[in-house]
Amino acid sequence: MSTSAAFGGETHWLGDVALRGGTVLDAGGSRKADVLVSDGSIVAVGDITDLMSRSAVVLDASGCVVAPGLVDLHTHMREPGYEDAETVQSAARAAALGGYSAVVAMPNTEPPADNASIVSHVRALGERSCVDVYPAGTITLGRAGRALAPMAEMAALGVRIFTDDGSGVQDARLMRRAMEYARALGVTVAEHCEDAAMSAGGHMHEGEWSSRLGIAGQPAEAEELMVMRDLALARMTGARLHLLHLSTAGSLAMVSAARRGGLDVTAEVAPHHFTLTDADVASYDPVFKVHPPLRSATDVAAVKSAVADGTVDAIATDHAPHARHAKEAPFDVAPPGMLGLETALGLALSELGLPVGAVLALMSWQPAAIAGIGATHGGPLKAGRPANLCVIDTEETWVVEPDRTASLSRNNPYKGRRLTGRVRHTVTRGEPVVVGGEAQR
Amino acid sequence: MTGATPAQLEPTPSPSSAPSSSGGSNETDRAPRHFLGVTGSQGGELRDLLRLSDRFGEVNRRPIPKVPALRGKTVVNMFFEDSTRTRLSFDTAARRLSADVVTFSAATSSLNKGESLRDTVETVESLGADAVVVRHSSSGVPWQIASWVKRTSVINAGDGWHEHPTQALLDCYTIARSSPVLAERFGPDSDAFDFEGLKVGIVGDISHSRVARSNVAAMTALGASVTLVGPPTLLPSCLDGWPVEVSNDLDGLIGDLDVCYLLRLQRERTTEALLPTLREYRALYGLSAKRADRLKDGAIVMHPGPANLGVEIDADVTRRPCSVISAQVTNGVSVRMAVLYYFLGSGVDLVN
Ligand SMILES: [Zn+2]
Numbered sequence: 001m002s003t004s005a006a007f008g009g010e011t012h013w014l015g016d017v018a019l020r021g022g023t024v025l026d027a028g029g030s031r032k033a034d035v036l037v038s039d040g041s042i043v044a045v046g047d048i049t050d051l052m053s054r055s056a057v058v059l060d061a062s063g064c065v066v067a068p069g070l071v072d073l074h075t076h077m078r079e080p081g082y083e084d085a086e087t088v089q090s091a092a093r094a095a096a097l098g099g100y101s102a103v104v105a106m107p108n109t110e111p112p113a114d115n116a117s118i119v120s121h122v123r124a125l126g127e128r129s130c131v132d133v134y135p136a137g138t139i140t141l142g143r144a145g146r147a148l149a150p151m152a153e154m155a156a157l158g159v160r161i162f163t164d165d166g167s168g169v170q171d172a173r174l175m176r177r178a179m180e181y182a183r184a185l186g187v188t189v190a191e192h193c194e195d196a197a198m199s200a201g202g203h204m205h206e207g208e209w210s211s212r213l214g215i216a217g218q219p220a221e222a223e224e225l226m227v228m229r230d231l232a233l234a235r236m237t238g239a240r241l242h243l244l245h246l247s248t249a250g251s252l253a254m255v256s257a258a259r260r261g262g263l264d265v266t267a268e269v270a271p272h273h274f275t276l277t278d279a280d281v282a283s284y285d286p287v288f289k290v291h292p293p294l295r296s297a298t299d300v301a302a303v304k305s306a307v308a309d310g311t312v313d314a315i316a317t318d319h320a321p322h323a324r325h326a327k328e329a330p331f332d333v334a335p336p337g338m339l340g341l342e343t344a345l346g347l348a349l350s351e352l353g354l355p356v357g358a359v360l361a362l363m364s365w366q367p368a369a370i371a372g373i374g375a376t377h378g379g380p381l382k383a384g385r386p387a388n389l390c391v392i393d394t395e396e397t398w399v400v401e402p403d404r405t406a407s408l409s410r411n412n413p414y415k416g417r418r419l420t421g422r423v424r425h426t427v428t429r430g431e432p433v434v435v436g437g438e439a440q441r
Numbered sequence: 442m443t444g445a446t447p448a449q450l451e452p453t454p455s456p457s458s459a460p461s462s463s464g465g466s467n468e469t470d471r472a473p474r475h476f477l478g479v480t481g482s483q484g485g486e487l488r489d490l491l492r493l494s495d496r497f498g499e500v501n502r503r504p505i506p507k508v509p510a511l512r513g514k515t516v517v518n519m520f521f522e523d524s525t526r527t528r529l530s531f532d533t534a535a536r537r538l539s540a541d542v543v544t545f546s547a548a549t550s551s552l553n554k555g556e557s558l559r560d561t562v563e564t565v566e567s568l569g570a571d572a573v574v575v576r577h578s579s580s581g582v583p584w585q586i587a588s589w590v591k592r593t594s595v596i597n598a599g600d601g602w603h604e605h606p607t608q609a610l611l612d613c614y615t616i617a618r619s620s621p622v623l624a625e626r627f628g629p630d631s632d633a634f635d636f637e638g639l640k641v642g643i644v645g646d647i648s649h650s651r652v653a654r655s656n657v658a659a660m661t662a663l664g665a666s667v668t669l670v671g672p673p674t675l676l677p678s679c680l681d682g683w684p685v686e687v688s689n690d691l692d693g694l695i696g697d698l699d700v701c702y703l704l705r706l707q708r709e710r711t712t713e714a715l716l717p718t719l720r721e722y723r724a725l726y727g728l729s730a731k732r733a734d735r736l737k738d739g740a741i742v743m744h745p746g747p748a749n750l751g752v753e754i755d756a757d758v759t760r761r762p763c764s765v766i767s768a769q770v771t772n773g774v775s776v777r778m779a780v781l782y783y784f785l786g787s788g789v790d791l792v793n
Contacts, residue, residue, distance in 0.1 A: 206678050206679075207678065207679050208679045208681045208682060210678070210679075211648075211677035211678055211679045211680065211681075211683075212480075212654075212682070212683075213580055213581065213603060214580040214581075214600075214601050214602030214603030214604070214651060214654060215580050215581070215601070215602075215603075216602075217678060219678070283584070283588075284580070284581030284582075284584045284585050285585070285588070324557075325557040325559075325560075326557075328557040328558060328559035328560075329557060329558055330558065330577065330579030330580075330581065330582050330585070331579060331580065331581050331585075332579045332580065332601070333579060
């Protein structure tokens with residue numbers, strides 16, 4: 001058995017894998033069925049007994065859901081530039097353990113992915129990793145918010161999402177031009193919604209807790225003003241807009257209204273925005289520092305109901321590793337961000353109260369469509385499709401231990417939390433990269 | 442401020458563990474006790490410390506104001522933010538208790554060489570510190586340090602905009618010993634420390650003030666009615682759960698106050714669009730001589746220092762009999778002796 005590699009899931013693992021005894025669940029519904037994978041593709045779904053080769057790797061899926069691999073729209077892999085916090089390899093391993101077979105790599109590296117050569121570099125690193133890595137490109141050169149990055153040369157390499165994530169594009173005129181330009185390329189502009197003047201100096205959500213704790217706040221309005229602006233610009237330009245990590249009731253209400261008005265906009269939320277609140281900052285542990293900040297309990301309730309009512313299209317991790325020493329600093333000095341790849345599915349299954357199929361829609365096929373990779377990821381599970389799968393034990397209960405991770409960092413805010421639902425196996429490009437909850441490489 | 446905050450006297454001392462008890466046992470294996478904040482504290486806990494401050498006030502009036510209570514203990518001053526007054530006050534308090542005092546200067550520390558805050562703290566602890574007195578410009582640092590140390594007591598000497606618990610104690614002590622209203626009610630040397638019915642106005646930049654946050658907690662725990670006074674730009678954006686009244690009108694309030702507490706105004710607030718000019722601030726919220734004339738008989742004027750004379754308070758007002766600003770400084774040493782003794786005392790009788 002050996003692997004060959006290429007960008008965008010064209011690679012495959014030579015060999016047979018049989019997933020036996022599970023319930024297949026994809027956008028088409030669920031049915032009891034075995035799945036046979038050979039040479040990187042699904043060759044049969046159903047009764048596979050007569051088709052299996054003797055050398056097939058058999059993965060026990062009894063009592064489990066066999067689903068299309070998860071797709072994360074928002075992973076900070078940190079390479080190049082911050083390899084002490086994470087690398088493409090380590091992030092990909094964490095992703096596979098979390099059930100992902102594909103991730104979109106955020107471009108706020110050092111140097112940023114604002115040109116074809118950095119995109120090619122990240123892509124090449126991803127080809128050797130255990131998930132498919134789809135680099136996003138920046139909207140502006142150097143993420144500096146002053147001039148457009150060469151989006152066409154990056155799009156020619158397959159980049160479908162452009163974002164200055166880490167900050168928003170502050171200049172409305174520049175954002176208008178970016179959207180116009182993106183529309184012609186058929187790519188999506190993704191915004192980190194934060195009006196920098198409104199949020200300046202803030203380190204947590206502005207409200208009851210920031211007032212008590214004496215930490216400068218970022219008001220919900222800092223996010224909402226940019227959501228409002230970008231919805232107007234999307235209407236004006238006809239561009240495809242994706243809104244990253246929305247966190248406030250007001251933002252989600254605006255998206256819902258815009259959608260009813262026929263606008264082609266999609267939205268993601270991060271697990272920490274439906275599982276943690278600004279009250280968690282009371283420990284002053286910078287592991288709870290993140291942008292957008294942990295919001296009020298009211299916002300958390302609004303995020304949950306927007307997830308349930310379809311306003312939200314995707315759950316995305318915003319996996320943001322930081323080296324240990326960086327988080328052992330005063331709260332207002334430490335960098336924002338928290339790990340997410342290995343806990344996202346467990347949190348979604350445990351805390352949203354949604355059927356498994358609805359969670360998978362938010363974490364697999366809907367994000368695959370947003371990322372423009374629906375031909376390779378997100379199912380459906382049928383013969384001829386690329387073999388990107390995960391096997392989930394929806395009943396298994398486990399306790400989060402930050403030291404048990406494939407990430408190079410430990411900024412996991414869920415220490416000690418009990419979750420129900422865990423990934424048993426992950427198959428990427430036909431290769432069993434996670435078996436029995438253990439990474440295979 | 443409601444109780445469910447991390448800021449409190451930790452652990453909650455019970456009356457039986459009150460400071461004058463003499464245990465005398467070897468307590469090196471005991472979990473350290475920290476003095477981080479006063480938010481969430483009960484009046485009884487604060488009164489224990491205020492009564493103890495009285496006893497150290499008596500020590501400080503002796504010809505040789507020194508007791509062996511902390512002999513053999515090492516107190517490390519870790520002042521990551523400059524504050525000569527508070528550092529000197531803690532330094533004096535520790536020496537009068539016969540502790541060894543080491544001053545850690547942040548300016549020359551390895552923090553400038555890329556070491557994490559935690560590494561620095563663990564180094565200081567491994568050198569044998571019994572207590573660290575921490576001052577930091579970032580809110581919450583004493584709580585973080587308390588979560589990292591194993592044996593060392595953490596005493597908060599001011600963190601960011603958050604808490605300055607010894608300032609609040611010394612302010613409450615000063616009120617108890619200086620307010621003619623309380624003296625009339627309880628007698629001049631009463632140890633009641635009961636502020637029921639006392640009307641306190643805290644005036645100025647509440648939002649950025651650790652002194653205000655700690656004083657709101659301490660004064661209201663002792664029974665005072667506190668009104669925060671300032672322009673909306675200098676008040677916290679959300680006061681849910683704070684046991685206070687709020688006013689934007691000092692003139693409407695000044696004649697009712699028993700205590701008029703003025704906060705220091707940082708001059709940079711005018712460059713952050715929080716205030717138009719210092720002149721306008723003085724006109725609306727400064728305690729000018731003219732405005733001070735409207736204070737009622739028996740009212741006292743306080744300031745945590747150092748004052749911007751001519752901005753939040755006129756020089757003339759600081760010299761009036763109603764000003765107790767210098768008493769605040771004097772009382773600071775007694776109160777800090779009480780805190781150090783209470784949180785790291787080994788049971789040696791303090792009056793030896
Ligand atoms: Zn972001």
